[in-house]
Amino acid sequence: MKRMMLLITTILIVVTLSACHRSLCEGENCVYVTVYPMQYLVEQIGGDYVDVARVPGSQVHSESIDWSAKEIIDMKNADILFYINGGVDTYIPEKEESTFEDSNVKLVDISQVVTYNEVCFSHEHDHDGEEVEHVECDENSLSEDPHFWLDPVRMLIAAEFVKDQLILEFPVYETTFEENYEALKLNLEKLDEDYQAMADAATKPIITTVMLFTYWHVRYDIEILSITTSAHSTESSASDIIYFSEEAALHNIHYVLFEKNTNSPAGDGVLEELLKTDSTALAAYLHGLGNLTNEESDVNLNYLSIMYDNLDILIEATQ
Structure with a gap:
């Protein structure tokens, strides 16, 4: 199965985050x-x-x-x-x-x-839970994904x-x-090699709460099933919950991957449904990296360390 349900976030990884860096320069350059x-x-x-x-x-x-x-x-x-x-x-x-x-x-x-990747917001499911893919999108449905x-x-x-x-x-x-x-x-070339190794060993898709990780699909051909096609606050419909539960059972998926530092009622609903039939189902958290919190900065997390944290989660979720 080669399908990817896409969502572009209108607010870039900023919900619940505080300003953790100086907003004024102190040096000459x-x-x-x-x-x-x-x-x-x-x-x-x-x-x-x-x-x-x-x-x-x-x-x-x-x-x-x-x-x-x-x-x-x-x-x-x-x-x-x-x-x-x-x-x-x-x-x-x-x-x-x-x-x-x-x-x-x-x-x-x-x-x-x-x-930047161009992504299409829209997708639908038919009454049997099968995804109806829209090959063509009008101009209002296409948007750039800036999370390069x-x-x-x-x-x-x-x-x-x-x-x-x-x-x-x-x-x-x-x-x-x-x-x-x-x-x-x-460092970036090694990071790319390590992500490619993860993708080469992957045996299953991942379920994410939002369409935030399209670049991993494009670069590494990781199959991504995104629960929502709108904002984080969106609730899942009953048909969506059934669809993702069936996909999880079909592919032996045990993780629902949330975006760190955000809330996702849709993801919560899917995870709750998975737990009814799979006691091992878990939530895991991927970082979108648009911002860092004060706490993350205080413990010296940075782009490279967080990308490797994300990689560890992807290895666990895809194998």
């Missing part, structure tokens, strides 16, 4: 970012020579962005602001000719170099682009940036 994975890249490549901060308010939905005068001045005086587009931080280009007019900061769009960092290969493409931009802005540190990039490249 100042770079702003809108999502955690970009912060990780700048930190790894820039090292001690670049100060990185999160765009104020970027941990919440873009409609809530409301910057103070000081925040605007600090961003306008920065050297680079990396944003990713894909429906996540469109408030940045929208403010280019207003807030950022006549400013020092260089606005850099990562989607210039990283190709879940694919180590695309993360490496972004890393090289970040390195090049940092060298253009701070050429005196070129040698250091190149060396740091090469070290990061080795």
